[in-house]
Amino acid sequence: MTQFTEEVLVIIKGIPYGRVMSYGRVAKLAGNTRGARQVVRILHSMSEKYNLPWHRIINSKGKISITDKRNAAIQRELLISEGIKVSEDGYIDISTYGI
DNA sequence: GTGGTGACGGGCC
DNA sequence: AGGCCCGCCACCA
16 A cells, blocks of 8 residues: 555545546646556555545546446446536536536 | 556647 | 547556
């Protein structure tokens, strides 16, 4: 467990209800501007056991970036259930819901 | 050691 | 917006 990883966990858990943040943004706040891919890894491996709001993480274009159709649909549902508007192809208005 | 692989980002059309 | 390209970096076979 590196320092960066801990920071990422704290930041992600700190994203308020109804807001979203991009991978790169999280990485930057955690202290590594180029750590977006590492954030992805952390989400993949720890989102379940650490109970992370992984659905509040989207890419810099404001779109759900998950390749797995199944999980992408789940993320969309979770966001909508938080009052966030998500278009059918997975776009979120980042200027409204972004941090 | 080594090469392929992403739930990515940014720059440039 | 969206496509293409390249840089990045931990992970895994």
